[in-house]
Amino acid sequence: MDIRLKNVCFVLPTYNEAANIETTISNIHRIGNTLNKYKIFILVVDDNSPDGTQKVVKRLIKKYKNLEMITGHKQGLGNAYKRGFEFALTYLKADIVFQMDSDGQHDARLIPRFLNYIEQGFDLIIGSRFVQGGSTPDFSLWRKFLSKLGNLLVRYVGGVSSIKDCTSGYRCIKADFLKRENIRSLSTTGYSFQSELLCELNAQGAKTVEIPIIFNQRVSGESKLSLKDQIEFLLNIPRLGFRNYQDFIRYSLVGCSGVFINMGIYFLLTRYVGLSQYLSPIISIECAVLSNFFLNNFWTFQGRNLKESLIMKMIKFHSIAGLSGLTNYVIFLSLLVGFSTNDLIANLIGIAVGAVLNYLINSNWTWRKFDQS
Ligand SMILES: Nc1nc2c(ncn2[C@@H]2O[C@H](COP(=O)(O)OP(=O)(O)OP(=O)(O)O)[C@@H](O)[C@H]2O)c(=O)[nH]1
Ligand SMILES: [Mg+2]
Incomplete structure (x- = not known):
């Protein structure tokens, strides 16, 4: 039986949080004392804050044995988190990592709830402002709008549509995921790191759940969200989409290979085997569908939805191939008969809609990335 206490590390990025950091640390510490299955560490990642944050933390280090601090030049929130994760994994041997703001906006009383979900087998627990029970009571209309818009973009372009709060800074992550190469090499440096990390964790199959949080105003000091961060966030959106775009390119290449297989087998069967023109397409179509299936399973979507059997996916x-074929045909007929469209154009539109439908259903169902709770 594994009786080792699990190491939980709270990574707290700070930039000018001298007025807030003490309360944040003591709140975590107070809750941490009530958790007997875990060994709690608190790691402050300060970017040489000019307001004396480090002085406050150095004083607290004498009081709290489980408190550590690493420092560096200001290189953005994402960079601070990357350095913090690395330290937590390498030196603190963290099993579970929390991301949390240092300004009192994240309620430490929710920590046991996060850990409860870890015990239930979840890999990523998100403190969410946008699920039922969550809220941002003090946000101005403009900030609400920006926050919602940012989330909408990440959700639908980044392929994480089932997650409501993609930019939340209050998260609990199973450390195994942070050890993976893809996560360690994330390239965003500012606030958009949060959304990039989420998309990558999702791509890695992290079992995710959101719990509601009330995101109040910071206790003291100013927001660090700069215009540069906002620009990086926007520029990062297409990159998040590109991950799926690459899947789509692979999927399309596989589709093209299927055309050649279909044609080649049809040609062989009719010209060399002597099968009829009526029977041959049935065999050649099935060969192409099977070849597409295996290429998608072992190349396009490799590693996804491993829980399901190959037969079930097949x-x-x-x-879905049948449904897409039917969609193709219905669109073709509607355009041809209803709008007198040229038959080749009508068929091309039908093929395009069928192909996109086929991709979307397969990538989100047959080879879905993970099961949402
Ligand atoms: N180390 C480090 N910490 C940062 C940096 N930028 C922001 N932070 C910290 O990251 C956390 C989140 O930043 P905030 O400014 O609170 O962002 P926010 O919560 O969206 O904005 P507010 O609602 O105004 O607080 C805070 O603890 C900041 O001190 C940075 O460049 N380096
Ligand atoms: Mg804040």
Whole structure:
């Protein structure tokens, strides 16, 4: 039986949080004392704050044995988190890592709830402002709008549509995920690190749940969200989408290979084997569907939805192929008959809609990335 206490590390990035950091640390410490299955560490990552944050933390280090601090030049929130994660994994041997703001906006009383979900087998727990029960009571209308818009973009372009709060800074992550190369090499440096990290964790199959949080105003001091951060956030959106875009390119290449296989087998069967023109397409189509299936399973979407059997995925793939074929045909007929569209153009539009539908259903169902709770 594993009786070792699990190491939980709270990574607290600070930039000019001298007035808030003491309360934040003591709140975590107070709750930490009530958790007997865990060994709690608190790690402050300060970017040489000019307001004397480090002085406050140095004083607290004498009081709290589990408090550490690393420092560096200001290189943005993302960079601070990357350095913090690295330290937590390497020196504190963290099993579980919390991301939390240092300005009192994240309620430490929720920590046991986060850990409860870890015990239930979740890999990523997000403190969410946008699920039922969550809120941002003090946000101005403009900030609400920006926050919602940012989330909408990340959700739908980044392929994490089932997650409501993609930019939250209050999260609990199973450390195994942070050890993976893809996570360690994330390239965003500012606030957009949060959304990039989320998309990558999702791509890595992290089992995720959101719990509601009330995100009040920071206790003291000013927001560090700069215009540069906002620009980086926007520029990062297409990059988040590109991850899926690469899947789509692979999927399209596989689709093209299927055309060649279909044609080649049809040619062989009719010209060399002597099968009829009516029977041959049935065999050649099935060969192409099977070849597409295996290429997608082992190349396009490799590593996804491993829990489901190959046979089950194959059945899904076939039924979706049927649905897309039907969609193609219905669109073709509607355009041809209803709008007198040229037959080749009508078919091309039908093929395009069918292909996108086929991709979307397969990538979100047959080879879905992870199961939402
Ligand atoms: N080390 C480090 N910490 C940062 C940096 N930028 C922001 N932070 C910290 O990251 C956390 C989140 O930043 P905030 O300014 O609170 O962002 P916010 O919560 O969206 O904005 P407010 O609602 O106004 O607080 C805070 O603890 C900041 O001190 C940075 O460049 N380096
Ligand atoms: Mg804040």
